[in-house]
Amino acid sequence: MATPILKLEGVNKSFGPIDVLHDISLEVRAGEVLCLLGDNGAGKSTLIKTMSGVYKPTSGTIEMDGQPVAFTSPRDASERGIATVHQFGGTFPLMSIGRSFFVGVEPTKRFGPLKVYDRKKANEIAVRAVREFGITRIDDGDRLVGGLSGGERQSLAIARAVHFGARLLILDEPTAALGVKEAAHVLRIVLQARKRGLAVIFITHNVVHALTVGDHFAVLIRGAKAADFRRGQKSREEITDLMAGGEAMAELEAEIESHLEVHQTYLAD
Numbered sequence: 001m002a003t004p005i006l007k008l009e010g011v012n013k014s015f016g017p018i019d020v021l022h023d024i025s026l027e028v029r030a031g032e033v034l035c036l037l038g039d040n041g042a043g044k045s046t047l048i049k050t051m052s053g054v055y056k057p058t059s060g061t062i063e064m065d066g067q068p069v070a071f072t073s074p075r076d077a078s079e080r081g082i083a084t085v086h087q088f089g090g091t092f093p094l095m096s097i098g099r100s101f102f103v104g105v106e107p108t109k110r111f112g113p114l115k116v117y118d119r120k121k122a123n124e125i126a127v128r129a130v131r132e133f134g135i136t137r138i139d140d141g142d143r144l145v146g147g148l149s150g151g152e153r154q155s156l157a158i159a160r161a162v163h164f165g166a167r168l169l170i171l172d173e174p175t176a177a178l179g180v181k182e183a184a185h186v187l188r189i190v191l192q193a194r195k196r197g198l199a200v201i202f203i204t205h206n207v208v209h210a211l212t213v214g215d216h217f218a219v220l221i222r223g224a225k226a227a228d229f230r231r232g233q234k235s236r237e238e239i240t241d242l243m244a245g246g247e248a249m250a251e252l253e254a255e256i257e258s259h260l261e262v263h264q265t266y267l268a269d
C-alpha cells in the first residue's frame, strides 16, 4: 500500500489539565476519503487543528509522506499542502469571487509605472477553477462571495485549495448547514477531489453523508478513537449506534417515530 500522505501515531492533546485527545492513530492516503465521525464535543475539531498546525500535539507523532513533521503554524501546514476548509467556506463575504480566490497572492499587471491588481485575470482563473469542479452556475468573478449559496461557497473554497496545490483537504462539517441539494453538490465535489488524487478528511455528524463518500471511517468518542473501519464493514445503524456511544439509536428512533405517528393520528382526528 502507498505511504500515507498524513499519519498520526499515538497523538494526545491536552489544554492544561484537560485531556481532549487520547492516543489517536490515523492515516490517510492519496485518492482516499477518511470520514471522521463523532458527536458534539468528541474532539473532531481539536483533532483537525492538531493536524493542520493550529495546535501542537502534547505527545505523539505526525508524519507526512513517511517523514516526521512538526508544523509551526497553519501557514506552515498549508505550504506543505494541507488545506483546511471550515464550515462556511472560510471566504470573505464582501469580496468578489476573483479577489477572494487570490487573497494574498493577487495577480498583477503593469499600469504605466505601477503594478495593479489584474482583475480580469483573477476572475478568469477563479471562474475556470470553479467550473472545473462542475459549478457552472458561477460564471462571473465580480460577484460577491456573500451572494453565493452555502454549497457554492464550500465549492469555491475547495476549488481554491486544489488550485493552490493542496494534497490533503480537511473539511470540517462542510455539509452541516446545507440543504439536501446543496449538500449533495458538496459531496460530489469531495468525490471529484478524491478522483484527482487528493486525500480528503471529511468531518461530519451525518452518517449518510459519510457513507456516500467515505473509503475509511474513524469514530471519535470523548477524544478517543472508538472504531476504525473501511467501507462496507459496518451498516448505517451500527455506525449511528457507535457514535451515540453504544446506545441502540435505531431502536430509539423507531420508538420516537411510533410516538409521532400516534400524535399525528390524534391531531388528524
Ligand SMILES: Nc1ncnc2c1ncn2[C@@H]1O[C@H](COP(=O)(O)OP(=O)(O)OP(=O)(O)O)[C@@H](O)[C@H]1O
Pocket: 015, 018, 020, 038, 039, 040, 041, 042, 043, 044, 045, 046, 047
Ligand atoms: N482550547 C480548549 N481548552 C479546553 N478545552 C477545550 C479546548 N478546545 C476544545 N476543548 C474541549 O475539547 C472537547 C472537544 O472539543 P471539539 O471542539 O474538538 O469537539 P468537536 O467534536 O469538534 O465538537 P462539535 O461537533 O460540537 O464541533 C470539548 O469538551 C471542548 O470543550
Ligand SMILES: [Mg+2]
Pocket: 044, 045, 046
Ligand atoms: Mg467541531
